Amino acid sequence: MAFENLTEKFKRIFKTIKGEARLTESNMDSVLKEIRVALLDADVNYKVVKNFILRIKERALGEKVYTELNPSEMVIKIVNDELIKLLGSDSSEIKYNKNKPTIIMLVGLQGSGKTTTAGKLSLLMKNKLKKKVLVAACDIYRPGAINQLEQVVNKVGVDFFSLGDKVDPVDIASKAKTKAYNDHYDVLIIDTAGRLQIDEVLMNELKCMKDKVEPDEILLLTDAMAGQDSVNVAKTFNELLGLTGTIMSKLDGDSRGGAALSIKEVTGVPIKFIGVGEKLDDLDIFYPDRMASRILGMGDVISLVEKVQENIDEKEAKKAAKKLEKGEFTLIDLLDQMKQVKKIGSISSILGMIPGMPKISKEQQDLAEKEMKNFEVIINSMTYEERIHPEIIKYSRKQRIANGSGKTIADVNRVLKKYEQGKMLAKQMGSMKKRGGMMPPNFPKF
Numbered sequence: 127m128a129f130e131n132l133t134e135k136f137k138r139i140f141k142t143i144k145g146e147a148r149l150t151e152s153n154m155d156s157v158l159k160e161i162r163v164a165l166l167d168a169d170v171n172y173k174v175v176k177n178f179i180l181r182i183k184e185r186a187l188g189e190k191v192y193t194e195l196n197p198s199e200m201v202i203k204i205v206n207d208e209l210i211k212l213l214g215s216d217s218s219e220i221k222y223n224k225n226k227p228t229i230i231m232l233v234g235l236q237g238s239g240k241t242t243t244a245g246k247l248s249l250l251m252k253n254k255l256k257k258k259v260l261v262a263a264c265d266i267y268r269p270g271a272i273n274q275l276e277q278v279v280n281k282v283g284v285d286f287f288s289l290g291d292k293v294d295p296v297d298i299a300s301k302a303k304t305k306a307y308n309d310h311y312d313v314l315i316i317d318t319a320g321r322l323q324i325d326e327v328l329m330n331e332l333k334c335m336k337d338k339v340e341p342d343e344i345l346l347l348t349d350a351m352a353g354q355d356s357v358n359v360a361k362t363f364n365e366l367l368g369l370t371g372t373i374m375s376k377l378d379g380d381s382r383g384g385a386a387l388s389i390k391e392v393t394g395v396p397i398k399f400i401g402v403g404e405k406l407d408d409l410d411i412f413y414p415d416r417m418a419s420r421i422l423g424m425g426d427v428i429s430l431v432e433k434v435q436e437n438i439d440e441k442e443a444k445k446a447a448k449k450l451e452k453g454e455f456t457l458i459d460l461l462d463q464m465k466q467v468k469k470i471g472s473i474s475s476i477l478g479m480i481p482g483m484p485k486i487s488k489e490q491q492d493l494a495e496k497e498m499k500n501f502e503v504i505i506n507s508m509t510y511e512e513r514i515h516p517e518i519i520k521y522s523r524k525q526r527i528a529n530g531s532g533k534t535i536a537d538v539n540r541v542l543k544k545y546e547q548g549k550m551l552a553k554q555m556g557s558m559k560k561r562g563g564m565m566p567p568n569f570p571k572f
Contacts, residue, residue: 139160149201171357185208206419214390229316233318233344233367234348235347238375242278243409244317248315252284265319267319272290278406281406316335343398345370346363346369357389371398374401501541504531
């Protein structure tokens with residue numbers, strides 16, 4: 127999970143602050159030293175760390191934190207505010223044109239996954255932002271690049287533009303722009319050829335394309351896992367092209383997060399989108415305030431609510447909740463709910479958005495994911511009648527279900543036991559609701 131190590135360190139630091147009755151210049155220096163070490167361990171650029179610490183110290187003095195009766199909250203607020211500035215403040219959002227297409231040039235190094243990201247970006251704009259999108263193939267050099275992009279775009283369900291690999295990429299981009307204007311598209315995404323930083327010919331081609339189509343956004347795909355190397359790549363591309371933003375991929379796989387915390391201050395280029403997985407819908411709009419909140423262990427409830435609204439049918443969820451309260455919840459309903467939860471994201475990503483949730487280890491996450499898969503396989507091996515009336519499942523049926531799912535009878539028993547426990551708990555919750563919020567007798571104490 128992104129920033130996992132840094133989040134744990136910040137939690138420990140703030141726990142120490144809360145233990146202080148008053149803050150003095152001495153223990154404030156100690157806190158700042160711990161923050162400095164935590165950021166450097168997270169591979170944040172050392173100059174960025176130095177300036178960040180100075181700003182916190184200046185604000186702490188200016189806002190008279192040392193004289194506050196409860197200074198810890200003020201310190202946390204200052205750190206949060208400065209993190210938001212570090213991540214880009216409000217400069218991360220794309221400004222879409224109202225009466226003409228918004229033109230986005232997507233650039234990056236060879237092998238960075240830019241073609242797939244073009245598909246992810248077009249899907250996000252189509253589904254979440256309700257934009258009419260055209261994607262233009264301007265990589266005429268890599269064998270199969272145009273076909274690959276066409277397949278991705280067709281899967282996403284947006285329109286594709288190509289003139290083959292014998293036409294100059296600048297001309298392709300120009301004709302794509304004309305089509306985008308004539309056919310009233312909201313967004314034109316131009317997928318350019320991946321290149322090396324030292325490849326002057328291809329870099330000049332990008333400059334010519336920029337001059338010809340006058341894009342509203344030039345977005346660079348960077349790799350969070352590359353750390354400060356990705357910051358240096360952004361710096362080079364920005365000097366040559368004048369980037370308007372970056373798309374940071376693989377943020378879900380980088381537990382340190384140094385690149386994300388360095389790139390805006392070092393280059394002046396904000397992060398606009400983040401890749402959080404391999405699937406086509408694993409691209410999110412980047413919100414600096416929400417990310418700062420997550421880094422400090424305060425969750426991101428807004429993003430969680432948005433994901434739930436996007437992926438879960440509200441009517442079906444309410445219907446399932448009523449059935450659960452009445453004790454009418456079946457294994458079919460359980461399977462449906464599990465599928466809905468999986469749409470939102472991984473267990474760790476969901477927990478990371480909920481304030482105060484404990485950290486779970488990679489082993490615990492893998493175990494939970496494995497158990498969910500086992501549940502799905504086992505329930506799918508049952509007949510319709512067995513899913514509706516699990517009480518009829520005796521030994522011979524369990525044996526058949528176990529053989530059909532490739533699991534053991536113990537696995538089948540575990541599914542049935544979990545189902546019964548959930549059903550009983552739901553009935554108790556329903557009883558509590560009828561009592562006006564009072565806990566029912568024998569309700570488990572936590």
